[in-house]
Amino acid sequence: MWKLIADIIAKNNQQPFEDAQHTMLSSGGENRLAYKFFNQHQAYFVKLAPKHKLDQLTAEVDCLAHLREINRELIPKVIGIDVTLDKSFLVLPWLDFTQPSDDNWYQLGIALAKLHKNSSNGQFGWDQDNFIGDTLQPNQWSSNWSTFFAEKRISWQLQLLSEKSVNFGDIDYLSQVCHDLLCHHKVSPSLVHGDLWHGNVGFVDGQPLMFDPACYFADREVDIAMTELFGSFPDAFYQGYQQTLPLDEGFEQRKHLYNLYHVLNHANMFGGIYIKQAQALLQRIIAQHENL
Structure with missing residues (x-):
């Protein structure tokens, strides 16, 4: 070999x-x-x-x-x-990573914002299914973001968990909760990395790099939300992003729903503490829904 x-x-x-x-x-x-x-x-x-x-x-x-x-x-x-x-x-x-400066993180924020400016003629999804970690990620095209995210992201993960006898409640109800929380959010499709956390970025002599993607066309906020899930990126990253492509009002509420997808996926792949984390996050999101 x-x-x-x-x-x-x-x-x-x-x-x-x-x-x-x-x-x-x-x-x-x-x-x-x-x-x-x-x-x-x-x-x-x-x-x-x-x-x-x-x-x-x-x-x-x-x-x-x-x-x-x-x-x-x-x-x-x-x-x-x-x-x-x-x-x-x-x-x-082979990438020999070096310690990044604040300016390097700032430049990564700008680069991600420029990436997010690439769109897909009003459709959410991808031209083929791909993977988030080891889990199949369905990407059938949809013109409706709230429907796509509720069905192809949250319901899909909940169904996979139910097949492992891990149940968080009625899947149709939880899908509707997700749909309701997003249906008034006006969003254009952006090309996203899809799995953006510390482990999938690096720097070589100041040049930012991204790898291990799980791309699709989505609300760009899914990438920013994930950068906060497993320990936030440095402030300079968000400054570079915001100055290039400011986030919409309401992101602080939506980010918990977007990160639910990744927590559910970790629950599917690893079980254990991620199941408890998913349960707690779901309860928070249901409470958000009840306060609409």
Whole structure:
């Protein structure tokens, strides 16, 4: 397999990639392995997964390609993707991250705002389903944001949880709650990263980078909301964003609903404390609905 990966790198660079070695960086079990693959002159990041997970890697490549068309400096280039008899893999450049300054975070905020200015002719969704973590993310197009988010994000996650005997109440009712909270929010579709937290951004010599996307056309606030979910980004990031593309009134209320999607997804993937967190967040959102 490593010979195949080396050949892909060599073809991409139009020069040999020889005498390479690999080091495991992290393991998410058999479904997710990460390696550094390097020689004296070059280094690459390799994601390794079972062969049947190729669709996840392919979806990631699709998202990266769309984002890179808009900002080549913000998004890493895909070196290659392929399969062996029992494995699938994705090859990306190796990134030597450096400590960012406030100005670097400010520039990331500006870059995200410019990304969000890309629209989709009034439709929410994506041209194919993709993945949020290991969970399928349905993206069938819809002209109505509140319907799309209630059905394709919240109801979908609740249904997956119910199949694991985790129930938070009547799914149709909870979907209606979500719809009601969003139906008066006038929003245009924006291209979003879709999984924007600290672990999916980095900086190399001051240049901001984003990776591991789960793109679709959505309310741009879903990205900003998620940056606050697992520990907020520095203030400079929000200053750069707001000065380029100010958030609409009511974001502070909507962000809890938007982050419910990611908490439910974590409950689906990991269970445990995330189930309790989802329950508490749902109760908060239901209380919001009762106060309409």
